[in-house]
Amino acid sequence: MKFEHPATFNPIDQLKVVGHPTSRIEGPLKTTGTAPYAYERHDVVANQAYGHVIGSAIGKGRIASMDLRAAKAAPGVLAIVTADNAGKLDKGERNAAPLLGGPEIAHYHQAVAVVVAETFEQARAASQLVRIDYEKEDGKFDLAAGRDKSSVPDPKIGGPADTAIGSFASAFAASPVQLDATYTTPDESHAMMEPHASIAAWDGDKLTIWTSNQMIAWGVTDLAKTLGMPKENVRLISPYIGGGFGGKLFLRADILMAALGARAAKRPVKVALQRPLMFNNTTHRPATIQRIRLGANRDGTIAAIGHESWSGNVEGGEPDMAVSQSRLLYAGANRMTATRFAGLDLPEGNAMRAPGEASGMMALEIAVDELAEKLGMDPVALRIKNDTQVDPEHPERPFSQRQFIECLQTGAERFGWSQRKPQPGQVRDGRWLIGMGMAAAFRNNLLTKSAARVRLDRDGIVTVETDMTDIGTGSYTIIAQTAAEMMGVPLEKVAVHLGDSDFPVSCGSGGQFGGNNSTAGVYAACVKLREAIAQKLGFNSDEAVFADGLVSSGNRSVPLAQAAGNDGLMAEDGIEYGDLAKTHQQSTFGAHFVEVGVDADTAEIRVRRMLAVCAAGRILNPKAARSQVIGAMTMGVGAALMEELVVDTRQGFFVNHDLAGYEVPVHADIPHQDMIFLDETDPMSSPMKAKGVAELGICGVAAAVANAVYNATGVRVREYPITLDKLLARMPEVG
Numbered sequence: 098m099k100f101e102h103p104a105t106f107n108p109i110d111q112l113k114v115v116g117h118p119t120s121r122i123e124g125p126l127k128t129t130g131t132a133p134y135a136y137e138r139h140d141v142v143a144n145q146a147y148g149h150v151i152g153s154a155i156g157k158g159r160i161a162s163m164d165l166r167a168a169k170a171a172p173g174v175l176a177i178v179t180a181d182n183a184g185k186l187d188k189g190e191r192n193a194a195p196l197l198g199g200p201e202i203a204h205y206h207q208a209v210a211v212v213v214a215e216t217f218e219q220a221r222a223a224s225q226l227v228r229i230d231y232e233k234e235d236g237k238f239d240l241a242a243g244r245d246k247s248s249v250p251d252p253k254i255g256g257p258a259d260t261a262i263g264s265f266a267s268a269f270a271a272s273p274v275q276l277d278a279t280y281t282t283p284d285e286s287h288a289m290m291e292p293h294a295s296i297a298a299w300d301g302d303k304l305t306i307w308t309s310n311q312m313i314a315w316g317v318t319d320l321a322k323t324l325g326m327p328k329e330n331v332r333l334i335s336p337y338i339g340g341g342f343g344g345k346l347f348l349r350a351d352i353l354m355a356a357l358g359a360r361a362a363k364r365p366v367k368v369a370l371q372r373p374l375m376f377n378n379t380t381h382r383p384a385t386i387q388r389i390r391l392g393a394n395r396d397g398t399i400a401a402i403g404h405e406s407w408s409g410n411v412e413g414g415e416p417d418m419a420v421s422q423s424r425l426l427y428a429g430a431n432r433m434t435a436t437r438f439a440g441l442d443l444p445e446g447n448a449m450r451a452p453g454e455a456s457g458m459m460a461l462e463i464a465v466d467e468l469a470e471k472l473g474m475d476p477v478a479l480r481i482k483n484d485t486q487v488d489p490e491h492p493e494r495p496f497s498q499r500q501f502i503e504c505l506q507t508g509a510e511r512f513g514w515s516q517r518k519p520q521p522g523q524v525r526d527g528r529w530l531i532g533m534g535m536a537a538a539f540r541n542n543l544l545t546k547s548a549a550r551v552r553l554d555r556d557g558i559v560t561v562e563t564d565m566t567d568i569g570t571g572s573y574t575i576i577a578q579t580a581a582e583m584m585g586v587p588l589e590k591v592a593v594h595l596g597d598s599d600f601p602v603s604c605g606s607g608g609q610f611g612g613n614n615s616t617a618g619v620y621a622a623c624v625k626l627r628e629a630i631a632q633k634l635g636f637n638s639d640e641a642v643f644a645d646g647l648v649s650s651g652n653r654s655v656p657l658a659q660a661a662g663n664d665g666l667m668a669e670d671g672i673e674y675g676d677l678a679k680t681h682q683q684s685t686f687g688a689h690f691v692e693v694g695v696d697a698d699t700a701e702i703r704v705r706r707m708l709a710v711c712a713a714g715r716i717l718n719p720k721a722a723r724s725q726v727i728g729a730m731t732m733g734v735g736a737a738l739m740e741e742l743v744v745d746t747r748q749g750f751f752v753n754h755d756l757a758g759y760e761v762p763v764h765a766d767i768p769h770q771d772m773i774f775l776d777e778t779d780p781m782s783s784p785m786k787a788k789g790v791a792e793l794g795i796c797g798v799a800a801a802v803a804n805a806v807y808n809a810t811g812v813r814v815r816e817y818p819i820t821l822d823k824l825l826a827r828m829p830e831v832g
Contacts, residue, residue, distance in 0.1 A: 098621035101675045103780035108643065109620065114581040114588060115785075118720035121574045122588070123337070123567065132337045135309040136294035136369045141334075142305075145296060146175055148213045148358040148368040149220035150350060151227055152206030152378055156749020157236030157442040159200045160209065164228040168212060171226055173219030176361035179210045183357050189319025189348045193414035193445045196323070196350045197357070202231070203411055204444045205750035206377030211354040213362045236442035238749040240384050240409045243439035247407050250416045250438035258416075260424055262490055263431035265390075269401035272392025276468045280389065280460035280815045282419075284742035284751065285382040286375075287449055288761055291339025293379060294369035297355035304359075305332045308352055311345045312605035313564040317598045319348040324356065335596040338606075341568040342732075343448035346607050349379050376444075376754035381742060383408045383417045383446030387460040391468045392431075397482045399468075402429040404461065409441035417446065419457035422539045422796070425684060426461070428485035442749055448607065450732060451792035454540050455799075459736065459817060462536035462800030467813070475519070476804070477509050480537055488682040497681040497781035500712035501537070504688040507773060508535070508710040512690040521811035529694035529703070532809025536797035538687030538711065542779075542788040543610040544678055547618030548601035548671030551580060551626045555665060557646060557658030559584045560592045561622075565603035565615040567595055570791055571721030572611060578718060579616040579785070583623035585643030586657065601669055609685075609789025612717060617672040617783040626668035630660045672783065681781050685793045687711040689730070689801040695809045700824035702806060704734055709772040709798075714779040714788030726794035727770045733798020735762045741818050 109115055126132035139145070165177050180186075180199030188195050198207035210227060214220035237243055249258050269275065295308040304326070310316045313333050321328035338345060351368045358366040370378060385408045392401035408417040420434035449455070469476040481502050488494045509515070517533040518524055524531040549563035561580050567573050577591040584591075594600065601622075604614035631638035636650040647654045660666070677683075690708040695701070709726055716722045739760040742751040753759045772794075778786040799817065807813050812827045 098624060098670055099673045099675055100617065100784055101677065104784065107784060108583050109785055111582060114578045115717055116715065119574055119578060119718050121571050121721060122577055123573045134291055134337050134339050135296065135307055135335065136367060138296055138307045141296065141307055142298045142365045145365045145367050146213050146215060146362055147217040147220045148211045148354055148366045149224045150208050150354050150368060150370060150374060151210040151212065151224050152374050153198055153202045153209050154229065155202055155231045155233050156205040156238060158202050158232050158234040160202065161230040161232045167226040168223040171219065171223035173215035174212065174223045175215065176213045176358060177210060178357045178361050185325060187322050187325055189323050191315060191319055191347045194411050196353045204442055206374050206444065208350040208354055208378060211358045211368065213358040213366050236749045237440060238443055238744060239746040240386060240407065240439055240441065243409055243441060244386060244407050247437035247439040250436060256421065258436040260434045260490055265401050265403050265431045265433035268431035269390055269392040269403060272400050273395055274393045274471050276391045276464055276471060278389060278464055278467060278815060280387045280463060282385045282456045282459050282817050284384045284744065285449060285736065285740050286742055286759055287342040287344030288756065288759055289340030289342055289344060292369045292372065292375055293345065293349050293351040295351045295355040296365060296367040297359040298365040299359055302326065303330045304356055305334065306352055306356065307334045309338050309345055310335045311338065311341045311566050311568055311607050313566065313596060313598050314602045314605065316348050316352065320352060320356065323348065323353060333598045335566055338566055338568040341606065342450045343452065343607060344379055346448055347380065372756065373754040376742065376751050376759065378444065380445050380447035382449035382456065383410055385417050385419050385456050387419055389460055389464040391464055393468060393472060397472050397474050397479050399427055399429040399483045401431045402427065403433045405435040407437045407439060408446065409439035409443065410446045411442065412440055414445055417456055418453035421453040422457050423461055424490050425488060425682065426537060426539050427483040428489055429483065432489060443744065450729065451540055451796050454796045458536065458539065458797045459799045462797050463803050463815065466804045476535055477505050477514060481505055494680065494682050497683050498714065498777055498779040499686060500775050500777060501686040503775055504686055504710040504712050507775065508688040508690050508708055511773065512708045514690065517808065521808050526694065528697050530697050530809040531692065531694055532805045532807065533692050534801045534804030534808055535688060535690045536801040536804060538689055538709065538793050538797040540609060540685050540789065540793040540796050542683040542685055542782060543608050544674040544683065545604045545610055545614050546671055546673045547604035547614040548669065549603065549619045549622040550601050550667065550669040551622040552667045553626060553657065553661045553665055555658055555661050555663055557586065558590055558592060559586055560594065561619055562594045562600040563603045563615065563618065564598055564600045565595050565611065566606045568606045570606065570611065570725060571718055572606065572615060574721060575612055575616055575717045576619050579619045580623055583620060583627065584657065586646055601671065609792040613783050613785055613787040613789055614672065616717060616785050620784045621670040621672045622668055625670045626666060629666050629668055634660055677781060683782055685713040685788050685790065687793050689797045691801040691805045693802065693805040693809055695806060697828065700821040700828050702738055702819065704766065704768055704802065706768050707770045709794055710775065711772065711790055711793055712775040712777050713790040713793055714777055714782050715786045716774045717785065717787050719774060722774065722790050723772055725791040726772050729791065729794025730770055730798050731762050731767050733795045734766060734802060736817065737799035737802035737819055739818050
């Protein structure tokens with residue numbers, strides 16, 4: 098189905114099932130521990146062996162020698178795979194560095210071997226017996242040091258590296274109120290609970306992988322290319338994922354090493370990456386250095402917006418597109434954005450929840466707060482004044498929906514923003530200095546094709562099959578809601594099967610595009626099934642009504658189960674969007690409000706309350722969507738106050754590569770969170786009239802926290818995370 102404009106009659110608009118706060122249908126499996134995650138699939142194939150991955154002990158250089166003799170002789174060892182005996186390997190299209198290193202080493206903890214044994218303990222013990230000698234080289238591990246040698250990248254995603262509208266330099270120089278500040282964000286880890294894990298089994302020249310992966314079709318394509326085999330011979334199965342946040346978008350070492358280990362051992366092999374390897378072997382959010390210049394007239398009209406960003410990555414990697422939101426969020430006649438890339442020898446940087454906007458808004462939304470102070474203007478009012486209903490870089494392209502002002506006004510009223518004291522350090526509660534901060538939320542709405550297969554059986558059960566994944570976001574439930582609405586059956590009459598490459602190719606889970614596009618694909622398949630049912634019953638498909646388990650037209654009604662017959666009916670289709678993305682800018686908007694307390698003596702920061710207001714199209718399942726947003730808000734607090742992969746710039750690795758050293762928020766760090774969804778449907782987005790929301794919830798949160806800390810203390814910190822050592826020496830200034 099090619100979607101170009103909303104249908105005259107859309108069954109989804111009945112909202113009998115869609116749009117209702119519905120508990121996740123797979124929830125009982127997860128809460129009882131019976132949902133089978135990748136490493137726990139003991140029943141899928143017999144005689145499973147265990148693989149233990151060895152990661153490189155250097156950040157840059159080459160392997161001089163590798164002695165496997167003692168390891169091969171260890172109890173239970175079945176095989177050891179290295180680059181020397183793995184056979185010819187290619188590199189997947191979406192992998193910046195080879196997943197199996199040797200002799201050349203691209204980064205620390207790059208996989209260099211997998212030891213396969215009868216038990217996990219035997220594999221782990223034998224891996225300690227492998228002796229590897231390295232020839233170290235001087236690597237590039239420091240973004241700040243590499244900034245001056247950075248280059249203009251050719252990013253594959255996120256648009257051009259540089260943009261320019263009007264004359265930024267002259268407009269900035271002529272502006273009576275100016276801000277020129279530099280901000281830094283650190284490397285961050287996805288730090289999901291479930292490790293990267295896979296079970297691989299060969300049947301002749303056919304390979305099946307049970308894994309934890311967000312994008313099934315990408316995984317099949319890249320694994321087939323890496324192994325040099327037809328993709329028709331590769332099957333990936335990933336029905337349940339214990340967290341991804343973008344870290345499981347791409348083929349990673351667990352999948353490849355399980356496949357190579359199983360081929361060498363001639364039996365199924367399971368591999369889970371050790372926690373340290375998850376930090377250094379897989380992807381992370383790369384650090385950025387961002388310079389923002391804003392020039393405004395004294396009435397608050399922004400005349401000049403300049404945003405430059407530097408980030409680093411391994412050779413073949415991509416930059417963080419931290420400037421992306423600055424091209425779209427605020428009006429301004431004269432604009433400039435620039436992205437620069439520094440080649441580093443650190444582990445690969447790639448997508449992490451809201452790549453680009455999350456780190457970019459950490460800087461931009463502090464800068465706007467600083468500009469408001471220079472203007473003597475309320476931060477909410479400044480943002481409202483500089484709203485735009487068209488793409489500032491392409492004024493001929495309007496936003497399909499943009500309720501940014503409504504988000505700001507609603508949030509300010511609900512949060513009690515009028516009680517905020519503009520002068521920092523004015524409010525105390527005992528030993529705590531109290532401050533309020535806010536920031537805009539922005540994330541693009543991405544349209545991508547997605548397909549599904551829908552079956553109707555003689556019992557009236559509607560079964561949906563698509564390779565879409567559920568990473569804890571509620572995909573099973575919103576897909577079931579969509580099919581139930583379209584086919585006129587209760588939710589319990591719908592079965593959903595996800596995460597199998599034998600199913601039609603969906604959009605996958607990532608970029609907050611999963612919910613809208615995957616359900617639109619199911620919608621398209623259901624439209625085709627409705628047409629088949631109507632034709633079989635002799636009804637006009639445009640007039641047939643599907644409701645309460647019946648198909649009706651005129652004065653005739655037939656039970657849906659009867660329409661299926663003994664053999665059932667099946668339909669398959671997908672959604673495609675034509676030129677919609679060219680004619681209208683599609684984005685999601687929001688506003689974050691935060692109150693913090695800062696201990697006047699120790700500079701300890703405590704978040705006291707939070708509010709998010711989101712405008713993100715039709716909310717398909719408010720219960721699941723709320724969970725997504727408050728989870729994103731929690732990640733935003735982590736980014737603001739604690740999350741940082743600390744780089745050893747001498748050896749080239751992330752020092753705090755476990756969940757003890759890499760700090761994330763816990764329950765005690767997060768107060769009551771409130772959130773509001775504005776009533777919005779976007780008919781330009783899809784037949785579901787929905788958008789994404791899972792990543793919108795993190796965009797701007799860290800800046801709102803930072804702005805609240807400044808309002809409490811008068812200390813402006815531009816280097817994330819905002820740890821107490823960056824505040825403490827300056828706290829006496831506010832007494």
